[in-house]
Amino acid sequence: MADQAMGLRERKKLQTAQRIYRAAVMLFVERGFDNVSVQEIADAAEVSKMTVFNYFGTKEDLVFMPVEEHFTDAARAVRERKPGETAVDAVRRQFLEMVEAREPALGLHAEPFARQVRQLVRDTPVLMERAFLGAQKGTRELADVLAEETGDRTLALIAAATLSAARNALIEEHVTRIAAGESPEAVAADAPAHAERAFALVERGLEGYARKA
Secondary structure, eight states, rough: OOOHHHHHHHHHHHHHHHHHEEEEHHHHHHOOGGGGGGHHHHHTTOHHHHHHHHHHHTTTTTHHTTTGGGGGHHHHHHTTOOOOOOHHHHHHHHHHHHTTTGGGTTTTOOOHHHHHHHHHHHHHHHHHHHHHHHHHHHHHHHHHHHHHHHHHHHHHHHHHHHHHHHHHHHHHHHHHHHHHOOOHHHHHHHHHHHHHHHHHHHHHHHHHTTTOO
């Protein structure tokens, strides 16, 4: 019974966080990030202002907290890779799995809301800065994983930057094509082949680098 009660509480907390998040984004999209107060978000989500801050520490967190974990996707893929896999193998495999799952983080989700979040970030300097810093943090974390394994910090930084650039370029292609009017389904259908081509190019430059024993 206790486990069931805890599960119910957790579900309710998740639902509340989602309601606040969506209310915030819709207001930001409609009126601009800087023109919306936390109190207005609380009112729209039908919670108190304190509840908003309990779930999201800052106004920027209202946009980034649900997606920020994806900044370290590549580092996680390399850290958890299988024996025999290189760093490129791991990042490519994870990317293809995310394509298949239509992860919003790759810009492939059919729901307009995910695209609205991305456009909101692009249109708001303070959010763009946070996105840039988050991406840089993810690249550094990947470099840390590689440097710890290989002992060469310089090559680790080069490899991490290269892998991150390949992922970012692929995501940018997805976003650009869908924004130009192509359907998410059509872009997703092409995505695996484009990813294979991109990572093959990286692989030729990093051939055999950081193969796990």
